Amino acid sequence: MAPRKRLLHWIAVHALGVAAALFFVLPFVFVGLTSLMSDEQALTRDLVPDTWEWGNYAAVFRVEGFALWWRNTLLYAGLGTVLTVVSSVPVAYALARFRFRGRRLVLMLVVAMMMLPPQVVVIPMYLFWAKQLDLSGSLWPLIVPMAFGDAFSIFLLRQFLLTIPDEYLDAARVDGCGELRTLLRVVLPMARPGVAAVALFQFFYAWNDYFGPQIYASENPAAWTLSYGLESFKGAHHTDWNLTMAATVLVMAPVVVVFFFAQKAFVEGVTLTGVKG
Amino acid sequence: MTTRTRGALRTAAFLSPWLVGFGLFFAYPLAATAYFSLTHYDGFRQPVFNGLENWSYVLTDYPAFWPAMGNTLWLVVVMVSCRVVFGLGVGLLVTRIKRGAGVFRTLFYLPYLAPPVAATLAFVFLLNPGTGPVNSLLEGAGLPAPGWFNDPDWSKPALTALAVWGVGDLMVIFMAALLDVPRERYEAAELDGASAWQRLRYVTLPAISPVVLFAVVTGVIQAMQYYTQPLVAGKVASGAIGGSGRQFRPGYPEDSTLTLPQLVHDLGFQRFDYGSACVVALVLFALSMVFAALLMRRGGPLGAGG
Numbered sequence: 184m185a186p187r188k189r190l191l192h193w194i195a196v197h198a199l200g201v202a203a204a205l206f207f208v209l210p211f212v213f214v215g216l217t218s219l220m221s222d223e224q225a226l227t228r229d230l231v232p233d234t235w236e237w238g239n240y241a242a243v244f245r246v247e248g249f250a251l252w253w254r255n256t257l258l259y260a261g262l263g264t265v266l267t268v269v270s271s272v273p274v275a276y277a278l279a280r281f282r283f284r285g286r287r288l289v290l291m292l293v294v295a296m297m298m299l300p301p302q303v304v305v306i307p308m309y310l311f312w313a314k315q316l317d318l319s320g321s322l323w324p325l326i327v328p329m330a331f332g333d334a335f336s337i338f339l340l341r342q343f344l345l346t347i348p349d350e351y352l353d354a355a356r357v358d359g360c361g362e363l364r365t366l367l368r369v370v371l372p373m374a375r376p377g378v379a380a381v382a383l384f385q386f387f388y389a390w391n392d393y394f395g396p397q398i399y400a401s402e403n404p405a406a407w408t409l410s411y412g413l414e415s416f417k418g419a420h421h422t423d424w425n426l427t428m429a430a431t432v433l434v435m436a437p438v439v440v441v442f443f444f445a446q447k448a449f450v451e452g453v454t455l456t457g458v459k460g
Numbered sequence: 461m462t463t464r465t466r467g468a469l470r471t472a473a474f475l476s477p478w479l480v481g482f483g484l485f486f487a488y489p490l491a492a493t494a495y496f497s498l499t500h501y502d503g504f505r506q507p508v509f510n511g512l513e514n515w516s517y518v519l520t521d522y523p524a525f526w527p528a529m530g531n532t533l534w535l536v537v538v539m540v541s542c543r544v545v546f547g548l549g550v551g552l553l554v555t556r557i558k559r560g561a562g563v564f565r566t567l568f569y570l571p572y573l574a575p576p577v578a579a580t581l582a583f584v585f586l587l588n589p590g591t592g593p594v595n596s597l598l599e600g601a602g603l604p605a606p607g608w609f610n611d612p613d614w615s616k617p618a619l620t621a622l623a624v625w626g627v628g629d630l631m632v633i634f635m636a637a638l639l640d641v642p643r644e645r646y647e648a649a650e651l652d653g654a655s656a657w658q659r660l661r662y663v664t665l666p667a668i669s670p671v672v673l674f675a676v677v678t679g680v681i682q683a684m685q686y687y688t689q690p691l692v693a694g695k696v697a698s699g700a701i702g703g704s705g706r707q708f709r710p711g712y713p714e715d716s717t718l719t720l721p722q723l724v725h726d727l728g729f730q731r732f733d734y735g736s737a738c739v740v741a742l743v744l745f746a747l748s749m750v751f752a753a754l755l756m757r758r759g760g761p762l763g764a765g766g
Contacts, residue, residue: 196556203550204567210625211570213593214582228596270477277474283467289475291756296486298752300685302721303745304489306496306728306737310503311489331481362470391575393688394721398729410577414692417581418699424585434578442573446566 211435218429225425239429248404249430252412259322259396259408260389266329267336267385268378274332275340276366280352290341296334301394309398320403325395329385336381343377344370379448387438409434490745497738507735514735518743522736527715528723531616532684535719539620540679547630547675552660554631555638565635572628580692583622584609588697609697612716619689619717630675637671638664674755681751684744690717691725720744 217225218239220232244250277283278290313319347370355365371378396411404412413434417427472479497514499507518525550568557564571579586594587608595605608618641664649659665672694700694712707730711718720740728737 193558196553197559199553200557200564203553204564207568207571207625210582210586213586217585226591228591228593230593230596270481273474274478277471281467281471281474283471289478292482292486293478294756295749295752296482298681298748298755299486300687300721300744300748302685302687302724303741303748304486304493305724306734306741307489307492308485309729310734314503328481328485330477331485332478337478362474387573391577393577393692394725397725410575413577413581414695417696424591427581428585431578431581435574438573438575439570442570 214428214431217424218426218432220425222423222425225423236425239425240433243426243430243433246416246426246430248407248412251405252407252409255322255400255406256390256408256410259326259392260386263326263329263389264382264385266326267333268382270330270332271336271340271381272371272378273366275337275344276370278337279341279344293334293337297338299334305394305398312399319399321406322396322400322408324399325389325392333385336385339381339384340374340377343374343380347373376448376451379445380451383441383445383448386441390438493738493741493745496734497742499735501734502732503734510735514733514739518736518739522723522727524711524715524718524723524726525740527711528718528720531716531718532686532720534616535619535683535686536680538616539623540676540683542620542624543627543630543679544672544675546624547627548634548672550627550631551634551638552664554635565631568631569628572626574626576688577692579622579626580689581696583618583625584693584696587618587621609693610713612714615693615697615713615716619693622689622693633671633675634668637668641667677751677754681748684719684747684751685721686719687721690719691722693717720747 213230216231219235219237220229220239221234221236224233278286278293308324309319312324316324318324351369351373352365355369360368390408391410392408393410393414396406396408400406400408400411413430416430417424496507498509498511500510500513501507554561554565554568574582586592589595589605589607589610592608594608598605606614606617608614645663645667646659649663654662691710694710694717695708698708698712700708700712710722710726721744723740724737724744727733727740
C-alpha cells in the first residue's frame with residue numbers, strides 16, 4: 184500500500200508542477216509566436232504563425248529611436264550600477280563593522296529610504312534638476328544620485344558583510360592593515376557574491392525603471408530608455424501586435440540572458456533580503 | 461588627535477556618500493514636499509502660502525482621490541493575498557518536486573524578472589478582448605470571455621493575474637523558509653498520524669510565520685506604491701498614445717486602475733498643481749512609513765538588531 188501511495192503522490196506533485204509551469208511559460212510562448220506573425224495574421228485569433236516572419240525583429244530596430252533607446256538604457260543601467268556599488272560598499276561596511284553612536288538610527292533611516300516610493304519626493308527633486316540645474320530631458324538626474332549610495336544596496340550589502348567572520352578582519356588588523364585596505368583587500372574578495380547580487384539588482388532596477396525616465400526624459404525622445412519607449416511603441420508607430428510583441432521580446436531578452444549567467448548570485452540575493460538568518 | 465576623534469572621522473568618511481545622499485535626496489525634498497503642500501505652487505511663480513486649502517481640495521473635491529484609495533484597498537486585500545497564497549503554494553510544490561527540480565524552479569522564477577512595462581504589454585495583448593489568446597481559449601472551452609483591461613470590473617483581476625504571474629520573488633523566499641523547517645517535526649507529526657493538511661497547519665505554517673508576515677507587509681507596501689503596471693495597462697488598453705507632450709487621464713477604464721502614485725504624477729506633471737500633488741505624496745509617505753515601521757520593529761523581519 185505504502186509504495187503505491189508514494190507513487191500516486193509523486194504523480195500528483197509532478198502533474199501540478201507541469202500545470203504551474205504552463206501558467207508561467209505560456210505567456211512567453213504566445214508573445215514569441217505572435218512576434219513572428221505577418222501583419223495580417225497578427226490581427227486574427229490565430230495562435231501559431233503560418234509564415235515565420237523573422238524580419239519583424241529587424242523591422243523593430245528600424246523603428247525610429249529603438250537603437251538609441253538601447254544605448255540610453257545601457258548607459259543608465261551600466262553607469263548607474265558602477266556608481267551604486269562604489270558608493271554603497273563603504274557605507275555598508277561602516278554599518279556592518281564600526282561601532283558608533285547613532286548606528287541604529289542610520290540603519291533605520293536606510294530602511295525608511297528603502298521603503299520610500301520615488302513619487303513622494305519627486306516634485307522638489309524635479310524642480311531641483313529641471314529649474315536649478317537645467318538637466319531635464321536627459322537621464323543624468325537619474326544617474327547622478329546613484330553616486331551617493333542606494334538604500335536597498337546598502338542594506339543588502341550590510342546583511343552580507345555581517346556573515347563574514349570577525350577573525351578575518353582581526354587578522355588583517357594584526358597585519359597592520361588600515362580600514363580601507365582591510366575593506367579592499369580582505370572584505371571585498373570575500374563579499375563578491377553580495378556585490379554581484381547588488382550589481383544585478385541595480386542593473387535590473389535601471390533597466391526596468393519607467394517612472395524615472397517618464398519624469399526626466401519624456402520631453403526628449405532621444406533620451407528615452409527601452410522601458411519608457413516600449414510603452415508608446417504600439418500607438419506612436421502605428422504598428423500592430425506582431426511588431427509590438429517583437430519589441431517586447433527584445434526588452435525582456437537581455438534580462439533573461441543575464442539571469443541565466445548569474446542565477447546563483449541572484450537567488451542568494453533575494454533570499455538575503457527576505458529575512459535575516 | 462585622539463583615537464576617538466580619529467574613529468569618528470573614519471566613520472564619517474565611510475558614511476559620507478550616504479550622508480550627502482540622505483540630505484540631498486531624502487531630507488531636503490521631504491521637507492520641501494511638506495512645505496509645498498501648504499502653498500499654491502505651479503512651478504513658475506513663487507509658492508504662495510495657502511494653509512490647508514490643498515488638503516481640503518484633495519480630500520473632498522479632487523474626484524480621483526477616493527477611487528484611488530478604494531482601488532488600493534482592493535489591491536491590498538485581493539492582490540496581496542493571491543500573491544502570498546500562490547507564492548506559498550508554488551514554494552511548497554517546488555520543495556516536493558524530485559525530478560527536474562532545478563528546471564521547474566527556473567521556469568517558475570523567470571516571469572518575476574520580466575521588465576514591468578514589457579510584462580504589462582504582454583498581458584494587455586494576451587487578455588485583449590478582440591483577438592487575445594486567453595479569450596480565444598476561454599470561448600473555445602465555452603466559458604464567458606471578460607473584457608479584462610477594458611472592463612472596470614475586470615481590470616483589477618487582470619492586474620492581479622499579472623502580479624501572480626510574477627510571484628517568483630515570494631517563491632524563493634518561501635522555499636528558503638520551508639527548507640529550514642526541521643525534518644524531525646514532520647516525522648513526529650507523521651508518527652502521531654497527522655494528515656497532510658494537519659502537518660501544513662500545525663507544523664509548516666507556525667514555523668514559517670515570520671516569513672509570511674514579511675511577505676504580507678512588503679506586499680501591502682508594494683500595493684500602495686503600485687504605479688507602472690496600472691498606468692501602462694490603462695494607457696495601452698485605452699489606445700492612448702504615450703510619449704512626449706501627450707496628456708493621459710489615468711485610471712482607464714473608469715478610474716478602476718487609479719492608484720496614489722499616479723495621482724502625484726497627474727496633479728504635478730499634467731495639471732501643474734504642485735501643492736495638491738505634494739498632499740497626495742505626503743499621504744503616500746505616511747502610509748508607507750506605517751507599514752515600514754511594522755517591518756522595523758525590534759525583532760521584526762528587518763529589525764535593526766545586533
